[in-house]
Amino acid sequence: MPIPQETIESIRDRADIVEVVSRYLELRRSGRNFRALCPFHEEKTPSFFVSPERQTFHCFGCGTGGNVFSFVMEMEGISFPEAVRSLGRQYGVEVVTRAIPESERTKNEALYEANAFAATWYRRALLDRKTGEGSRKYLLERGITEASWEAFSVGYAPEGWDALFRACRKQGLSIEMLREAGLIATREGKTGYYDYFRNRLIFPIFSLSGRVIAFGARGLDPRTEPKYLNSPESPIFAKRQTLYGLNLAREAIREQRQVLIVEGYTDCISLHQIGLRHTVASCGTAITPLHAQALRRVTRQAVLIPDGDEAGENAALSAGIILLAAGLDVQVIRLEPGSDPDAAARRLGAEKFQKLIAGGMAYFEYFSYIMKDRVFSPLDREAIVKRMLAGLEPQGDRLRREMIIQELARVLSVDADSLRAQVSRTWSRVPSGEDRRNSSGEDRRVKREKLVLRLMQENHPEVDTAKDMLDTEDFSQESCREYYKLLDFAWEKNIDLKSIDFQRKAEEAGLEAVAAEIALITIPPGNFARLLKDTIKRIKELKIRDELDVLQEKLKKLPADSEDALAVVEYRRKLKQALSEL
CATH class of the missing domain: 1.10.860 (DNAb Helicase; Chain A)
Known part of the structure; x- marks a missing residue:
């Protein structure tokens, strides 16, 4: 049977659309309404409006609109019943549910269910007195407290080949969904399945609404390769647009008007632990334009805190251009050689780390410093510049793009026209995307x-x-x-x-x-x-x-x-x- 209409109306009465939308976007008052940059298409001028009077939203740029339920559905990529249940949990309205037959469930719902079960199972394994002893010891030695395990739902995937698979099958979860969620894999040359994560710390990755969409995992055996392993992409998880910890950091980002960006899961957790709750991490991938767009919706300033090695510096150079092109003010923190945000947070503590952030370098100041401090071969220099220019997208703001090119030309002591030509060559090799709807015409x-x-x-x-x-x-x-x-x-x-x-x-x-x-x-x-x-x-x-x-x-x-x-x-x-x- 469907969710009772009175339940839906009760949630609608309690869930103020301005409050709900403001959890995702930075809203600014505009007369009787509120406006923001649209989360559903890229734009320079805010055309997304929210009406508190009518409890509706509409984007005049791409045409998307509706009520509080349809907003959550669009943002999270979930069905109407899922949106009702999500808002019901947030506003204290019990939604009477039933076991949904497999034939009635959407694939996304089944994936969410599989991930939720796995997260709970990993969590229990971590807390199990015998099974999780080694993983708990490792966390405590790294300075990660039990409160942080709880806040970030940290878990443990035990050794053994198929313990999770057997538990999931006992729960009635389908093999197809377990494979698509990346929780199991097929045995090569044999029949049967094995757990994708084994003898690893587990870091669940959440959607903005707090649902588990994937997992990051760190091997506990020094011989394990790769050391870090992520869930494969799925219909509910795309690395290029997901930031670890954003579900927990969003409110703090708005309060601080700033986001701290680190690379690793433990980096993120350690900074939260010392009170820097406006920290997020990329999920084992480079910062992308979609990451930048997500951050641009909630703040105007990004602070990059890369590892103190060449790889970290190169990643910061590339990420900074992408963030600048999205309209964010970018600063970079330079850590001691060989250090990382996790180690720095534990060594410095909250007060000293705050001072480190306050003394951050503007992006082009950092870029100039790196170019002078390091010795580059002509090929290395060319590769870095190409990688940075690749962050400038054709649909981005032309004026902002031109300012970035001018600054790059100044630091590199090259002709700006040569950089523009390189950007054009990069674009010519990339197929153009479908034009977005635009109501201006x-x-x-x-x-x-x-x-x-x-x-x-x-x-x-x-x-x-x-x-x-x-x-x-x-x-x-x-x-x-x-x-x-x-x-x-x-x-x-x-x-x-x-x-x-x-x-x-x-x-x-x-x-x-x-x-x-x-x-x-x-x-x-x-x-x-x-x-x-x-x-x-x-x-x-x-x-x-x-x-x-x-x-x-x-x-x-x-x-x-x-x-x-x-x-x-x-x-x-x-x-x-x-x-x-x-």
């Missing part, structure tokens, strides 16, 4: 149609008169026609257009995005009746003119004396008369 007719739909939702006596002036065929866009039908239905049934009942009807009709967009349209000041009447008149005028244009093209293809041509001429005459009578 939306024609005037559609804008007026949406304005009139907004006006028709006001409690004004002139609206009743206007109902007789409009027809669904006056709207050029299918979504506007369907929304007007919805309004007509609500008027007939006496449904309050600002009520939850109307929102529910919009959702049932698949019009929640349209409803969110229209709700965020600001009504121009002035005489309401005149504005409504003039807007309707203009819509009808544009409709007739569009029809006249079509008829004109049709006439060009017809013989002048044919019956079809005469019929078109007569119809055109009637349209012109109707136009003059508006």
